[in-house]
Amino acid sequence: MTSHEAMLGVDSLARGTGVAAVEGVEYDSRKVKPGSIFVAMRGEATDGNRFIANAVSCGARVVVTDSREMWERAGEFPEAEFYFSEHGRQALATVSANVFGHPEKSLALSAVTGTNGKTTTSYLLESMLRSLGRTCVLIGTIEYHVGDAVRVSPHTTPESRDVLELFADGVTVGATEAVMEMSSHALEQERVWGLPVDVAIFTNLTQDHLDYHGTMEAYFAAKARLIEGVGTEAPRVAVLNADDVYGERLIRTAGKSQVVSYGMERGDFRAGQVRMRAGKTTFMMTTPHGSVEMQSPLTGRVNVYNLLAASAAAMARGLTLEQVVAGAAAGAQVPGRFQVVPSTNGVTVVVDYAHTDDALRNLIALGRELVAGRGGRVITLFGCGGDRDRTKRPRMGRAAGEGSDLVVLTSDNPRREEPMTIIEEALAGVNETATTCIVEEDRAGAIEIAIRAARPGDIVLIAGKGHEKVQILSDGKIPFDDVAVAAGVLQEMTQ
Incomplete structure (x- = not known):
């Protein structure tokens, strides 16, 4: 495929002949190979235009940029054809469709x-x-x-x-x-x-x-x-x-x-x-x-x-x-969506991805409906994600408190925030209700508290992370699986 064929349908300004042979398209300079088209575009976390030099050094023979400044500096990279397109993601989509054969x-x-x-x-x-x-x-x-x-x-x-x-x-x-x-x-x-x-x-x-x-x-x-x-x-x-x-x-x-x-x-x-x-x-x-x-x-x-x-x-x-x-x-069980963890002690333990106040309220209402006929309680464990919408934290706390018999408030994926700061903002919502709340920052410890607090006939709802297999902390990711942790606690209780 030639660069002309790869660029069909892209609204762009060209500095090139359109005859360069291309074999693929990338937006991550670390994945560029000889013959790649590199689409440099501004993103949420970084600006791909910062990596044009690296992409060219790795063999990119065509560069599509959404930066007019970089397009005007095309002379610094004589080995590559340059194209300027104001809408970088639209250009990436169109070029990719062409390269992969629509x-x-x-x-x-x-x-x-x-x-x-x-x-x-x-x-x-x-x-x-x-x-x-x-x-x-x-x-x-x-x-x-x-x-x-x-x-x-x-x-x-x-x-x-x-x-x-x-x-x-x-x-x-x-x-x-x-x-x-x-x-x-x-x-x-x-x-x-x-x-x-x-x-x-x-x-x-x-x-x-x-x-x-x-x-x-x-x-x-x-x-x-x-x-x-x-x-x-x-x-x-x-x-x-x-x-x-x-x-x-x-x-x-x-x-x-x-x-x-x-x-x-x-x-x-x-x-x-x-x-x-x-x-x-x-x-x-x-x-x-x-x-x-x-x-x-x-x-x-x-x-x-x-x-x-x-x-x-x-x-x-x-x-x-x-x-x-x-x-x-x-239809099979969807991982982390009202996923029942096998138990032999009469307690129902469920892992669910609910991470908004509306989803949490729906989850708790379902838990209440399932235990209503057997006089069981609803125990809800949840946390709130860091570096995300802070206004929903007290709303989630209120939803948990209004529907549950016991709330265990813990950490979710705190990311770059201080876990206890997040917990305190959610706790404000729980405290607007009369429901007892146990705070335990360590999520594994919180899951154990919630399950051990349950009696036969109760349901324990472990909300927020669902299918996820890691917990995201300020210093990186660690392996963490709500289902595996809950299963481990239940196994210990039967020994």
Whole structure:
């Protein structure tokens, strides 16, 4: 491929002949090889333009920069062609699509956005599609799937170059479908620029990420870009939550897409006669195509919403009602999403990713519902992440205190903040309630306190980190797994 072919569709100013032979594209100078195109762009944490010299020394023969200053200094790097594009991430997406042979055109893409439920809805939809023998690419918070292969997930929504490489790998193994979580950061930063979305799903919107977006309106605007299209036409179908106030707004404004709504009592897909216990949920799903009983190994009303959303999306992708039912029943447990830790002492221990006040409130309500018939208590352990939205900390504390019989407040991922400072801000919310709260900064110690405080019939909810396998501290990451720690405590108690 020539540099001219790689740059097709990129709005740029050129200083080069367009005949350089290129073999790949990178935005990280450490990954540049001879013949690479290096896209230098400004990011959240650093500016890729600082590493142009390093990229050229490693063999980059084409540089695309979003810095006019660096473009004007192109003469300092005579061995490389230079291109200036004002929108660096758009340029990266377009160049990557060209280099990888436009795999996005060979895949029907379903994309999920929202504060809560993205991961579970994505897993459910992939399960339904795979139950018919369709080969899929899955990109999300927990892991990436390329056909049957599972890969580590460094980011919920990676940069466009990495998305397109995953898509290309998927096409190579026969994939025809892709399911992606699209975070608000990725939508606003145009990491998904130019990806044609066939079916878009909006789950809900509650307070989160205001450290980045500033206001709920800005947060909503970022999410809404999925329904509008990011450098592409609007999705063919928009699956929207009719029970969410922001979902209602999208229903009124998503004029270019076919709208399919869902909710408990209203919408095109509705749920009734919900019955649940730990490890199983059953309900009647009413759809424009008829009514049917749904069974799933997932637990809780939040997962009823996720099942409704995935079902509507699956039918938009051509599945029948019977095929949706079969796919839902076959859906496996999603790691860290109401994951029950095996126990033999009559105590139910659950690990869940809930890390907003709304998600925590929903989790606790489900815990309360599960123990109501046996007179059990709800014990909730949680913490708040450092270097994130501080305003949600007391809100999370209040949610935990209002719904629980006992709260254990601990550290989550403190990052660069002092753990006790974070805990004190969350404790202010707990103290607005009458619920007893035990503070233990060490998360492993807190998990042991919570489990040992439980009696037969109680439920212990370990919230916040879910599937994560590390804890992020000021001096780096350490191995940490809520499920493994909880299992260890339970094992010790039986010896």
